[in-house]
Structure formats: structure tokens, C-alpha cells
Amino acid sequence: MTIRVLLADDQEMVRDALRAVIDRRPDFEVVGTAADGAEAVARAVELRPDVVVMDVRMPGTNGVEATRLLLADWPHPGPPPRVLVLTTFDLDEYVHAALRAGAGGFLLKNSPPDQLAHALRVVAGGEAMLAPSVTHRLIGAFTALPAGLLPGAPPGPTTADRRLDALTARELEVLVLVARGQSNRRIADGLGLSQATVKSRVNRILTRLGLDNRVQAALLAHEAGLLDPAADRPREDGGAHGGPGRP
Structure with a gap:
């Protein structure tokens, strides 16, 4: 092609x-x-x-x-x-x-x-x-950029946290790996999944978060604090900010 x-x-x-x-x-x-x-x-x-x-x-x-x-x-x-x-x-x-x-x-x-x-x-x-x-x-x-430089930018961390409530614990884990710049192949190898499964989960994550691509997903993950030293992996309770755990 x-x-x-x-x-x-x-x-x-x-x-x-x-x-x-x-x-x-x-x-x-x-x-x-x-x-x-x-x-x-x-x-x-x-x-x-x-x-x-x-x-x-x-x-x-x-x-x-x-x-x-x-x-x-x-x-x-x-x-x-x-x-x-x-x-x-x-x-x-x-x-x-x-x-x-x-x-x-x-x-x-x-x-x-x-x-x-x-x-x-x-x-x-x-x-x-x-x-x-x-x-x-x-x-x-x-x-680090002032919000005024970014017309139409998505909402800040509080709303980002609420949006992440739509994800399961496994999807949060995949989101963090996407935000770290890992390819579908690397994510699949690390989690013991097929590349097709990872691709499907990434697409589902983007759909649930209302995003167009992995770059926007990485920025949202950062805004929500998932990449901070204290939150470098999905939260163990499965929720984005203390919600109930998910499968």
C-alpha cells in the first residue's frame, strides 16, 4: 500500500x-x-x-x-x-x-x-x-506554557481526573505506558498481550476519553498526575481519584 x-x-x-x-x-x-x-x-x-x-x-x-x-x-x-x-x-x-x-x-x-x-x-x-x-x-x-497560548485546550487536572474514571485499571496501566512513549509492541511485550489486543485497548481508551491520538492521551495522563514520581503507575484502587476498583 x-x-x-x-x-x-x-x-x-x-x-x-x-x-x-x-x-x-x-x-x-x-x-x-x-x-x-x-x-x-x-x-x-x-x-x-x-x-x-x-x-x-x-x-x-x-x-x-x-x-x-x-x-x-x-x-x-x-x-x-x-x-x-x-x-x-x-x-x-x-x-x-x-x-x-x-x-x-x-x-x-x-x-x-x-x-x-x-x-x-x-x-x-x-x-x-x-x-x-x-x-x-x-x-x-x-x-509550562500559559493557558492563554493554547486556545481550545482541554480542561485542567481536576477534570482530567474525572475523565479517567471512565477507564478500567488495566486501561490506566496501558495509558501510562502510552504516555511514556512506548509503542504497541513494547506495551504488548511488557504486559504479555498481543499487539492486536493492545491496539484495541488503546483505541478504546482514546474513544472513552474523547481524544484523537496518543499525543493527546500522553498530555492528559500528565495533567492528571499519572506520570509524577508519586504516581508513576496506575493507582492501585483502579479509580482515577479514589473511585471504586474495576476489573
Whole structure:
């Protein structure tokens, strides 16, 4: 199966370099490019790619707003494209808002070609690109931002705790592992489950929490205190804040 990719970046040199890297691989096809966020949305609606590689800092409509518009106002039947955000990370503070808007992952612009290809496959497959080496740094940087920088951000820790009441103890355990950046394979190996079972449980967790992807799940877990030193694993009573235990 060929993964169809749309590239959005305001620098022509970057677009050309990305196209060269992606098109040389037999399982990818670059179906179009865009030089700003507004064009990215329009081209995505026209071409219906599987993944949009979205730069953050672009003139006019930036990558954050383009991601929000694309995922919130998708006009076609079926799900919208996945969004893989390109970022310099240390400088692009708005990447956090893009993840809140529903982007499926993030990738550093200086990442090697093999990592880009891996990220595209992961995001196209419906999982988030949560690199374990930077997941906690991403969450820490996000939670340090003033709430005003994040229009439409989900509610704070108290409400996050209440939302987690919908999960079973096992689902909380899986959520913590997702928040630590572990892949379905690693979670399956650690819990003695099949990858299919883990994928099903992750999807059920996202549905019960009303979330779009694993990045948002990781942020919610952090907001609820599940990743704090004192709460680095699901609570033994099975509830998110003292509720009754669940199977």
C-alpha cells in the first residue's frame, strides 16, 4: 500500500529536499506541496493525502491553525489526513498547540531520512510519533506554557481526573505506558498481550476519553498526575481519584 503525502513548508528548498527523500522509497508518493497553511488545507481537501507533513512557522496561516482547520472542518466522508508536524522543537513553542489541535506527531527538521520514513509510516498507521527520548521533554515544555497560548485546550487536572474514571485499571496501566512513549509492541511485550489486543485497548481508551491520538492521551495522563514520581503507575484502587476498583 502506497502512503500518499502532502508537504507543507514555506521554503522551496525544504520542500524539494523532503520530496527527494520521500519519493525514493517505493511505499511513498508525494502527491503535492504547499507553501503556507492556507494552501496546505486547500491542497489537502483537493488531493486527500494520507499524511500532511506540516511545518509550523509559515506566513499567513501557520501550521498550527492549518492543522486545526484541516482536522476540524474536513469536508469529505471518512477521516481527515494524519498530520506530522515538522519542528525545530526548542524554538517552535506553537508545536504544542498543533498537537492539541490533533496532529498525529512531531519530527525534528534535522532528523535523518530513515526516521522521517518511520514517522510517516507510524502516523499513517493511526499511531502517534512519540519518540521516547523526547516525550517527557515535550510534555514538560507544554505544561509550562500559559493557558492563554493554547486556545481550545482541554480542561485542567481536576477534570482530567474525572475523565479517567471512565477507564478500567488495566486501561490506566496501558495509558501510562502510552504516555511514556512506548509503542504497541513494547506495551504488548511488557504486559504479555498481543499487539492486536493492545491496539484495541488503546483505541478504546482514546474513544472513552474523547481524544484523537496518543499525543493527546500522553498530555492528559500528565495533567492528571499519572506520570509524577508519586504516581508513576496506575493507582492501585483502579479509580482515577479514589473511585471504586474495576476489573
